[in-house]
């Protein structure tokens with residue numbers, strides 16, 4: 675189910691100690707992390723609070739309809755072709771065949787065919803989300819893409835330092851309890867000179883459609899959230915406009 679490479683990189687999200695595989699589950703000291711539906715659940719903390727708890731309930735419920743809702747609403751409210759937008763987002767990453775990539779917060783896996791396409795069969799594709807409902811959608815939708823799914827929290831990633839060649843995240847920054855902590859975790863698990871990227875909703879400065887803007891802000895106040903500060907542990911920082919100016923994607927390299 676998980677490759678030896680990934681098993682080697684798995685860590686307890688609280689202590690970052692190595693895990694032992696006991697034939698069905700993973701252990702670290704007295705803690706046991708269970709595998710259910712072929713997905714390792716390694717969420718920390720056990721009791722989610724604040725926005726993490728609120729959005730987790732919401733996304734578990736929305737999971738089966740998420741993609742349809744995004745595509746229809748994107749077109750109707752903002753005139754955006756979400757599928758083209760997603761493909762463009764992944765092209766900004768500059769991935770190469772054979773890379774080991776972590777996608778954080780994949781939702782139902784709408785980017786995974788583009789990610790797999792860029793890294794090829796030999797690349798490792800791992801995806802971590804806090805919503806088990808979303809991960810089950812990834813499993814259903816992307817059976818042939820060989821994605822290794824992990825149930826976890828973006829702010830406490832269960833991986834060793836410097837594990838991945840690239841990390842991609844879109845759409846959770848505005849939801850996390852502590853977006854800055856999540857970004858420092860993204861950087862921690864990527865190797866030196868590896869690619870770190872994150873983004874979310876947020877109008878670009880030259881977004882001209884004032885009526886659409888007002889309507890979208892009413893539906894989703896996340897559009898008005900401040901963007902997290904880009905830490906100085908990355909270089910070569912590029913901020914891209916995505917989805918026709920409705921969102922942004924930071925792409926940088928780890929120092």
Ligand SMILES: C[S@@+](CC[C@H](N)C(=O)[O-])C[C@H]1O[C@@H](n2cnc3c(N)ncnc32)[C@H](O)[C@@H]1O
Pocket residue numbers: 726729730733744778779780781782784802803804805808826827828829843844845846849850851
């Ligand atoms: C708006 S959806 C984005 C899905 C997909 N990346 C996209 O852009 O279409 C937000 C996703 O973030 C996940 N999420 C929310 N809080 C999280 C957390 N603390 N850790 C990991 N994932 C989280 C949700 O479960 C959901 O799948």
